[in-house]
Amino acid sequence: xxxxxxxxxxxxxxxxxxxxxxxxxxxxxxxxxxxxxxxxxxxxxxxxxxxxxxxxxxxxxxxxxxxxxxxxxxxxxxxxxxxxxxxxxxxxxxxxxxxxxxxxxxxxxxxxxxxxxxxxxxxxxxxxxxxxxxxxxxxxxxxxxxxxxxxxxxxxxxxxxxxxxxxxxxxxxxxxxxxxxxxxxxxxxxxxxxxxxxxxxxxxxxxxxxxxxxxxxxxxxxxxx
Amino acid sequence: xxxxxxxxxxxxxxxxxxxxxxxxxxxxxxxxxxxxxxxxxxxxxxxxxxxxxxxxxxxxxxxxxxxxxxxxxxxxxxxxxxxxxxxxxxxxxxxxxxxxxxxxxxxxxxxxxxxxxxxxxxxxxxxxxxxxxxxxxxxxxxxxxxxxxxxxxxxxxxxxxxxxxxxxxxxxxxxxxxxxxxxxxxxxxxxxxxxxxxxxxxxxxxxxxxxxxxxxxxxxxxxxx
DNA sequence: TTTAAAATATGATATTTGTCATGTTTTAAT
DNA sequence: ATTAAAACATGACAAATATCATATTTTAAA
Numbered sequence: 001x002x003x004x005x006x007x008x009x010x011x012x013x014x015x016x017x018x019x020x021x022x023x024x025x026x027x028x029x030x031x032x033x034x035x036x037x038x039x040x041x042x043x044x045x046x047x048x049x050x051x052x053x054x055x056x057x058x059x060x061x062x063x064x065x066x067x068x069x070x071x072x073x074x075x076x077x078x079x080x081x082x083x084x085x086x087x088x089x090x091x092x093x094x095x096x097x098x099x100x101x102x103x104x105x106x107x108x109x110x111x112x113x114x115x116x117x118x119x120x121x122x123x124x125x126x127x128x129x130x131x132x133x134x135x136x137x138x139x140x141x142x143x144x145x146x147x148x149x150x151x152x153x154x155x156x157x158x159x160x161x162x163x164x165x166x167x168x169x170x171x172x173x174x175x176x177x178x179x180x181x182x183x184x185x186x187x188x189x190x191x192x193x194x195x196x197x198x199x200x201x202x203x204x205x206x207x208x209x210x211x212x213x214x215x216x217x218x219x220x221x222x223x224x225x
Numbered sequence: 226x227x228x229x230x231x232x233x234x235x236x237x238x239x240x241x242x243x244x245x246x247x248x249x250x251x252x253x254x255x256x257x258x259x260x261x262x263x264x265x266x267x268x269x270x271x272x273x274x275x276x277x278x279x280x281x282x283x284x285x286x287x288x289x290x291x292x293x294x295x296x297x298x299x300x301x302x303x304x305x306x307x308x309x310x311x312x313x314x315x316x317x318x319x320x321x322x323x324x325x326x327x328x329x330x331x332x333x334x335x336x337x338x339x340x341x342x343x344x345x346x347x348x349x350x351x352x353x354x355x356x357x358x359x360x361x362x363x364x365x366x367x368x369x370x371x372x373x374x375x376x377x378x379x380x381x382x383x384x385x386x387x388x389x390x391x392x393x394x395x396x397x398x399x400x401x402x403x404x405x406x407x408x409x410x411x412x413x414x415x416x417x418x419x420x421x422x423x424x425x426x427x428x429x430x431x432x433x434x435x436x437x438x439x440x441x442x443x444x445x446x447x448x449x450x
Numbered sequence: 451t452t453t454a455a456a457a458t459a460t461g462a463t464a465t466t467t468g469t470c471a472t473g474t475t476t477t478a479a480t
Numbered sequence: 481a482t483t484a485a486a487a488c489a490t491g492a493c494a495a496a497t498a499t500c501a502t503a504t505t506t507t508a509a510a
Contacts (some may be wrong), residue, residue, distance in 0.1 A: 063364070065372035073364050089357040095364070117350065124349050125342065131356040132314040138363035139288075139298050140319070145370040146412030147290035150467065179488065187371030189468055194488060210476080211487090375497065404458065414498055419458060435506080436457090 003027045004106070009055050012079025017126040018116055026112045033105045035059075041082065041097035041105065048093055050109045052082040057103025058165065058175055061095045062184065072184040075100065075175075077165055084127070087113055100177065145187055153186035154196045155224045158206065160185075162215055172212040200224075228252045229331070234280050237304025242351040243341055251337045258330045260284075266307065266322035266330070273318055275334045277307040282328025283390065283400055286320045287409065297409040300325065300400075302390055309352070312338055325402065370412055378411035379421045380446045383431065385410075387440055397437040425449075 004010055004027035005020075018026065032055070035041055042048060044063060054076055061073045061082070073095060076082060086093040087110055116123045144156065158173075165175040183193035197213075200206045205221045207214050215221060229235055229252035230245075243251065257280070260266055267273060269288060279301055286298045286307070298320060301307060311318040312335050341348045369381065383398075390400040408418035422438075425431045430446045432439050440446060 063368050065368055067372060069372055071368045071371050073367065085357045085360060089354050089361070091361075094361055117353070118346055121343055121346070121349070124346070124353060128342070128349060128353050128356065129314050131353065131360060132310045135310060135356060135360045135363060136314065136316075136319055138360060138367060142298065142363060142367045142370055143288050143290055143296045145367055146296050147292060147294055178486095190487095191469080191489085192467060195490080198489070403456095415457090416459085416499080417497060420460080423459070 002032075004030065007055070007106075009053060009079040009106075013053065013081050014123060014126040014130055015053070017120070017123040019120060022112075022116045022120060022123070026108050029112060030106045030108045033107050035099040035103050035105070037099055037101045039099045041099060041103075042093060043096045044094055045092055048083040048086045048110075050107050051084050051087055051113050052097070052105040052107055054078055054080050054082070055104040055106055058100040059097050059103055059105075060100050060181070060184075061097055063095050069187075070184050071187055072181070075161070075164065075185075084113075085131075088117070088127075088131075100175070100181070149225065150186060150188045150192055151196050151199075151224050153188065154182060154193055155200070155205075155221045157182050157185040158200075158213065158215060159218065159221060162218075167214070171214045172209065173214065176211050176213075178211070227257075229255065232280070232331075234278060234304040234331075238278065238306050239348060239351040239355055240278070242345070242348040244345060247337075247341045247345060247348070251333050254337060255331045255333045258332050260324040260328050260330070262324055262326045264324045266324060266328075267318060268321045269319055270317055273308040273311045273335075275332050276309050276312055276338050277322070277330040277332055279303055279305050279307070280329040280331055283325040284322050284328055284330075285325050285406070285409075286322055288320050294412075295409045296412055297406070300386070300389060300410075309338075310356075313342070313352075313356075325400070325406070374450065375411060375413045375417055376421050376424075376449050378413065379407060379418055380425070380430075380449045382407050382410040383425075383438065383440060384443065384446060387443075392439070396439045397434065398439065401436050401438075403436070 004015070004023050010016055010023075015023070015026070033052075035057075041052065041059060056078065059076045059082060061076065062070045063073060065071055076097075082097050082105070083093060117127065118124070144153065148156070161173050161175050161177065165173065168174055179194045179197060180190045182197065183190040186193060197206070197208075200221070201208060203220075205215070205217050205224070207216050229240070229248050235241060235248075240248070240251070258277075260282075266277065266284060281303065284301045284307060286301065287295045288298060290296055301322075307322050307330070308318060342352065343349070369378065373381070386398050386400050386402065390398065392398055404419045404422060405415045407422065408415040411418060422431070422433075425446070426433060428445075430440070430442050430449070432441050
């Protein structure tokens with residue numbers, strides 16, 4: 001099995017601050033898991049006994065709201081960690097994680113994270129900084145959700161996907177999502193997302209080819225009202 | 226000047242995990258600041274060189290949205306810390322802090338927090354757990370904002386204020402807020418908040434005496450649609 | 451105490467967004 | 481290749497919410 005020491009994904013998260021010995025231990029007891037598009041990685045309410053590190057593919061973190069809608073909180077790509085928070089606060093997870101495409105994850109048992117967290121200052125400070133950054137992001141998202149129009153939120157979702165996951169050689173978003181996925185990110189009805197994306201297309205802000213989307217005018221997309 | 230060692234507020238946050246020596250140092254270099262109702266403690270975009278600990282009174286963290294609305298992100302009462310995150314991530318603050326009533330804060334210079342953060346495992350793990358908890362809360366709020374009706378959000382704001390700051394001997398909320406404050410918390414127009422509060426009053430969910438509000442039927446308030 | 455300003459209240463109306471219905475297109479399984 | 485299911489699209493309408501206008505009440509300042 002491949003080793004963490006050589007994993008590129010590792011460079012992208014706090015794991016880079018583990019000592020060689022700690023990393024070796026992680027590497028020795030990690031397992032690799034595969035999930036197909038749409039499969040559930042974990043569900044809200046579960047107790048997690050470890051952390052998942054995305055090696056390849058994209059997952060979404062969602063929560064089912066009281067009225068039965070799925071709200072997507074965050075998308076996670078290569079190198080990002082799932083379940084980190086539940087481990088730190090030792091609580092059940094409040095979110096579900098679902099594969100958005102075929103995904104490969106490394107599963108690292110809890111102890112391998114908690115122990116360094118309590119003994120390796122560099123690591124724990126790194127995790128701390130990441131959490132602080134996440135928190136800032138979450139507050140920003142909260143405000144956007146409260147203050148921006150649905151159209152603006154859909155535009156944001158497109159911009160986010162482009163920025164986070166990039167485009168292919170022809171400019172199409174690497175991450176292909178359904179209209180429903182965009183609706184869940186923007187916190188709106190699927191029909192609304194469809195309508196808005198159609199409008200964006202008519203207005204030349206985006207173009208599509210099948211399910212693929214290309215942002216044609218990023219500036220205007222940022223300025224929708 | 227009073228000492229941190231004897232401060233009750235301290236018990237409520239991560240400072241309780243500082244060693245005696247660390248706490249002594251904090252105590253020796255802290256300064257006390259007073260702000261009147263409505264005064265700005267700090268504004269978004271400022272670089273903070275320390276952390277504020279609420280000793281008495283309540284502050285709100287808000288952000289001005291693109292369309293000129295103030296969105297309240299969090300209220301902070303006795304023992305809570307302001308600016309913690311900006312210190313950890315070493316970034317300018319993205320939120321403004323404003324006194325909701327006359328408030329007394331202890332200001333602790335950055336170094337007194339950062340140093341223990343990098344050397345005292347117990348303290349840094351405590352902060353880590355608090356951040357994890359805050360992040361969970363922020364994600365919950367995000368989802369509520371996206372999925373709940375304005376009426377539900379106003380109801381929530383009332384419930385939050387009761388839970389967080391309690392009631393006086395007659396059952397009135399200790400923290401007296403304007404309708405606009407409630408609107409900013411719920412992310413809605415002031416008129417909408419006013420209308421909804423009036424409706425709650427008509428329906429017997431709350432009663433008022435001047436600006437004071439009493440929750441009369443918590444159960445029903447939790448169940449508004 | 452008087453008076454101006456701020457906060458609260460409420461109606462009328464416009465806008466945004468959601469919901470339901472229905473049809474078309476695309477995708478994936480047989 | 482055929483077919484069923486899923487995704488996409490769009491119209492019609494309803495519901496939620498914002499906005500604008502204006503009046504009343506409360507608060508704070510002179």
